[in-house]
Amino acid sequence: MPETATRRIRWPRRPRLEMLLLGLVAGVGLTLLAGLVVVPLFAGDDGIEDGELVILSGRDEGQGNQRQALVDQWNALHPRNPARIEEIAAGADAQRSEMVARAQGGGKGDADVYNLDVTWTAEFASRGYIRDLDGADTTGYLPAPLQTCRYDGHLWALPFNTDAGxxxxxxxxxxxxxxxxxxxxxxxxxxxxxxxxxxxxxxxxxxxxxxxxxxxxxxxxxxxxxxxxxxxxxxxxxxxxxxxxxxxxxxxxxxxxxxxxxxxxxxxxxxxxxxxxxxxxxxxxxxxxxxxxxxxxxxxxxxxxxxxxxxxxxxxSALGGQNLAIAAHSRRPRAARALIEFLTGERSQQILFERGGFAATREIVYRDAEVIQRYRYAPTLLEAIRDARTRPVTPxxxxxxxxxxxxxxxxxxxxxxxxxxxxxxxxxxxxxxxx
Incomplete structure (x- = not known):
């Protein structure tokens, strides 16, 4: 595929019931989930593909393995689309090299979602390794983290977590x-x-x-x-x-x-x-x-x-963080998008910050009283993120x-x-x- 190629896909509207249940499940503990009768959210002819979803990511540096906890919540709600995190246990440069190698390998049932460093978006987009997310709802994201998801006039990812020195x-x-x-x-x-x-x-x-x-x-x-x-x-x-x-x-x-x-x-x-x-x-x-x-x-x-x-x-500060993008060769791009939207949603972002210490990409999380009480630096961090600058954007x-x-x-x-x-x-x- 030429480096300038883009992946386009027409996305279906998210059912209102699905959105309500996502908020409900994200707000309860896993212990409670075990006692719930979970309604499959993608039943019917809605264009969502069945099958496992693989998230290729670096090591979880947060507290309490909260990324996995969120994936567990997703799995409880989506038995037809169970997700798993495949970690690359290496430094940032080695992570990028392995993700590039996997992307160049043509998929072969490999990753569906890449957890990319904010500096890698342009490279993965320009080389056709990821699909665009044009048309996704970007309401509520902080402008600086969201900007790292854009390249060449398109949206290629959604911000998973952010960072500022x-x-x-x-x-x-x-x-x-x-x-x-x-x-x-x-x-x-x-x-x-x-x-x-x-x-x-x-x-x-x-x-x-x-x-x-x-x-x-x-x-x-x-x-x-x-x-x-x-x-x-x-x-x-x-x-x-x-x-x-x-x-x-x-x-x-x-x-x-x-x-x-x-x-x-x-x-x-x-x-x-x-x-x-x-x-x-x-x-x-x-x-x-x-x-x-x-x-x-x-x-x-x-x-x-x-x-x-x-x-x-x-x-x-230089802006840090990670973005979630759909792998170009994913056989389940619509399901992968739904997973990304779940992981970057307001409630998921609050859980990741409040329990895991990952700086949220949505401003509303920084107004939460418990977040402010637990992380006394949260207001200062929000100011730093607003003023942060991106490193040079280049493939x-x-x-x-x-x-x-x-x-x-x-x-x-x-x-x-x-x-x-x-x-x-x-x-x-x-x-x-x-x-």
Missing amino acids: LLYYRDKLAPQAPKGWTQLVASVQQALGRPGAPAAGYAGQLADYEGLTVNALEAIWAAGGDVVDPHGNVVIDSPEARAGLTRLATGLTAGTPQVILPDSLGFDELGTTQAFAAGRVLFMRNWPVAHRALDPPSAGDSAKALDFAVTRLPGP HYAQFSETFRALVRQALADGGHLPPDAKPRLEAALQGYKR
């Missing part, structure tokens, strides 16, 4: 949340001179993986720069973009105070969380999942000894990210100075070439 800080040492990088550095200079202060001011994810791409983009955005503008032009050679990289390089340079912990060059999210928990840094950039590790709901008051607070980053994102990271590593080793060929190398990467 947050700034964690020790509020006893830095009682006021910094409003920008300059204030953050000032807080570091003031706090690190005290007895018992941390070894450094800030830690992020600067190891050679997608975390470095995200952290470098956020540093550039915080300085008012960009790497790829909205028209697809590479603008990394602007003074603002260079200033963002210079901030990182200068912060990593040995000094008193030490603004950025040098070990950040080898940190992923876990390493950064461990450094913050151990008291080695005053500030930490991380995803909301770190909050669960630092302040687990089951830990009671013991976790409060960390005395940390959460605020927004000095600039926009060749993997090549772009690899090239960008190589350039950033060179800049960090050279005082923030980019190599002279930075712009043409990124322009080639956006077209899928390595220069």
Whole structure:
């Protein structure tokens, strides 16, 4: 199939009874479900195909295996369309490689639904690996996560969960949340001179993986720069973009105070969380999942000894998350769409956030009193998601990210100075070439 091919399908209207029962079952526990007489929702000639549905996904990083719990609810309601999650137990790059390989294999009874990282939508759409979802009801989704489901004028997925980076800080040492990088550095200079202060001011994810791409983009955005503008032009050679990289390089340079912990060059999210928990840094950039590790709901008051607070980053966050898309070779595309709509519905999104810790893609969930009580960072996270920016949208994102990271590593080793060929190398990467 040519890379520009699209998969089109005419979708039937969802029966009103089905929608009512989906809301009912999503709102009750699995114990209650066992005692219910479940009416098959797809009985009759409604165009919904029978058979098992397979969701190909990375590992569930949430609490209590809530994705599986939702699939169990779906299965109780849809005995003719039982679903199962097939996990790829590997990092993000390996997950993408396996999903691409499976998609290129022509289906052969393989996955019906892909759980895609938000940066993969354009690639899977342009190569004909997924079917479009044009005409789907998109009411109630947050605009930024929904935008990651669009490419080339079409809707290709629905947002399953979203994410935005947050700034964690020790509020006893830095009682006021910094409003920008300059204030953050000032807080570091003031706090690190005290007895018992941390070894450094800030830690992020600067190891050679997608975390470095995200952290470098956020540093550039915080300085008012960009790497790829909205028209697809590479603008990394602007003074603002260079200033963002210079901030990182200068912060990593040995000094008193030490603004950025040098070990950040080898940190992923876990390493950064461990450094913050151990008291080695005053500030930490991380995803909301770190909050669960630092302040687990089951830990009671013991976790409060960390005395940390959460605020927004000095600039926009890179938008994270995952989207659900229908595999092009699925033999049950209508049933797959119904499953996606169930998993991304309002009640399912509340369960995933409230019980699993997955940031919801629907704004109404953030207004729920129990969600706010359980996740004290929820209002701040909602603001961060609204202000978050997407990484460059390109079918060749993997090549772009690899090239960008190589350039950033060179800049960090050279005082923030980019190599002279930075712009043409990124322009080639956006077209899928390595220069």
